[in-house]
Amino acid sequence: MPQPKIIIIFISVLFFASSVYLFAIDSRYNDPKYNKSWYALSFADPKSNSLDFAIENFSNESDFHWELLADKIKVSEGDVQIGNGEKKDIKIDTATTGKKTTITVSSGNIKQEIYKNISE
């Protein structure tokens, strides 16, 4: 086979191998192995007075403890198990008005909080 054709095939094979490898690792940022442990805590509806919230877990911890505080006073609490890569919606029936209402969640060493200043 002529040399230029071998060079072309060589370049093509190397490029193919390189790109297959890059494709294989391109979604690592969604892979917990390449992430520090973290989870996201968010209100289901950020605009309304609803206190329903969600936890999305990207850590190896699966035990989550949550507390609902109204002006720093605990109103209710609960425990929930969430697997790696899973999301759990938690409904809150308690109504709080005229107060800063905070949801705190702890799992392992990480503690997160979200809050709403709910007008009367």
Place this chain on the structure above:
Amino acid sequence: MLEIIANQILFYIVLVFVLFIPGYSLLLAIFGKSKTLSALERFIISFGLSIISVDFINFSLSGLHIPITRLATLISIMLFILICLIIYKFRCHPELDSGSKKVDSGSRSGMTDEKLFNFSKNQFVLILLLLFLTIFIKTAYLTDTVFPTATDMGHHMYWTQWMIDNHQLPTYEGMPDFIIGEHVIFGAIGLASGASVFSAFPVIILLLINLLGILTVFILTLRIFKQKTIAILTLLFLGVLYAVSSPQVKFVGGGVIGNLIGNFLMPLSFYFYYRAFSAIGGSAYGGELQEDEPFELSNSRIFLALAIFSTFGLFYTHHLTSFIFLFIWVMIVLILSLTNFKNLGEIFRKLRKIIFSPQALSVFFVGLFFFFFVFTPNYIKTSAVNTAVGAPSKGTRVGLTIANLRSSIGEARLALGFLGIMILAFGFKKRNFGYTILAAWAVMIFIMSTAPHLLFVNLPSDRIGNYLSYPIAILSAYSLYFVFRPKSELEKNGSFIPNNFIKFGLAIILTFVLVDGLSDSALSFKNKTDLSPVAEAFNASNYLAKSTTTSDIILKDHNYITSDSWIKTFFMRGYTYPLSRGYFKRYEDPTKPREMCTLNMISSPDNAAGKDCFAETRTDFIMINPQFDSAQFTKLKNFNQVYSTSGINIYYKNN
């Protein structure tokens, strides 16, 4: 798993269909199977011509108001390929075929094309080794940068996604900083393959373009010097050494699309111009012009047509490269005129025959028609040209020092490059148009980047300086070859330096060059990156995209949020959506007063200016990094913290 494999196969089929076959078919239509181009040249050039052909196909669809859907993309490219193949099938190529075995015009030693691309066993192994190292180092670097984090890539992929979603070419909301050629191939591949802009596909395409740019320089060097060793050394200086630094794989990972395509299309254009005008020097470049020399007029005209086609492709892709390209051409004309002063009449007579030909003129006028009547790049419509010309307006535009150049190009490469330009000047072959191109390429970029005021250039000097590494790599290879060329050639030229001394000198220089050139590749093997900031930014963006409507105004921070330029692609509500607090220094730029609201609303939301900005812009969501910016919001009662991770907080303004 099967779906992933199927998607991968589809991507590669689309890659070949969009980026290789159109150009290859075009070359078949033009040259048939003649040996005017070697197989390697045909392979490399096909990619460049495909990029430009796909650009023009998309402009045609846009001009005809045909929605650019997946089907339209596939059919139009297929139609183009079919037309080329029909032309190839029914057109005779007697003129070109007969010329295929002729002595290559411009060859001093009478070397045929086949011999030019026929390497010795050692050379061949060395080429394969250099290619392997080039791709290996670049891939190793990309292992940690392939993720969607780069700011430039984020901006470009927004427009690619816009093209995919809206089935038309973007008009960039009037912004001159984006040019259509930067996005068409990504849009076409994204449309046809369904690959996500968040995947590795944009980086892989850029890696391919970067490699092709290096290979184009390889074939250009081989054609100019007719010395395989110089071409192989160029592969070393451009591909393996300094493989990471700008404008190499750092630009690939960083998504500096225009510059990378520019550094492919500019050498490609020079290659075509060289082959078009090599005949003006006659077959014996160093000698006087002879009336009866073989004059490959037909080939020259075709190569000029391809050169013009490539030039339009360049102008449709990147304004900075085009701007530099024009300046280099001024220098080419200047050097050509000065070095061939006595023979200018003869040269112009030959040039006229090449330029005023149906092939060249038809491509030129069709290109002009497209440029001004079918799809005009934004930088032509706006004042981009005016802002690029004038006295330097910022400290970053007053020119680079030699120390700056040394860190940008590499100490060893710069030293050898300087030596190369001196050797080139000393033994300048005035009839070798390649020498003129190379000298003009290096000298003009050197002047533009170190003394821009002399040319009234008002552009960031470091951005221009990045372009210097390409001609300097060729000159480094040339100087290394010239000083340490084989003993037989030295003796032929009357050298009296002992052979052992030459070998010792070569070993020392090569050690210096390899250590200096490979040191930046150490970056390729850095530790595993923590990717959680990217994942957190994208998770937060996804939350906001689902929880908000177009009536909500979001402000995010560019300073402390990773991958923030990609956030707008989650919304697709306009290029400037969400609003962004830029780098702090930009708000203090005395040459360009900025709006201050994006700064005030995050930095001081409770003071009068901040409150006015919230009222004026109706911003109701703020996305920040809590490690830097949470305190000012936590104390305010009119902000709810609605989303939280360790790296991102989102606040909602509740009244």
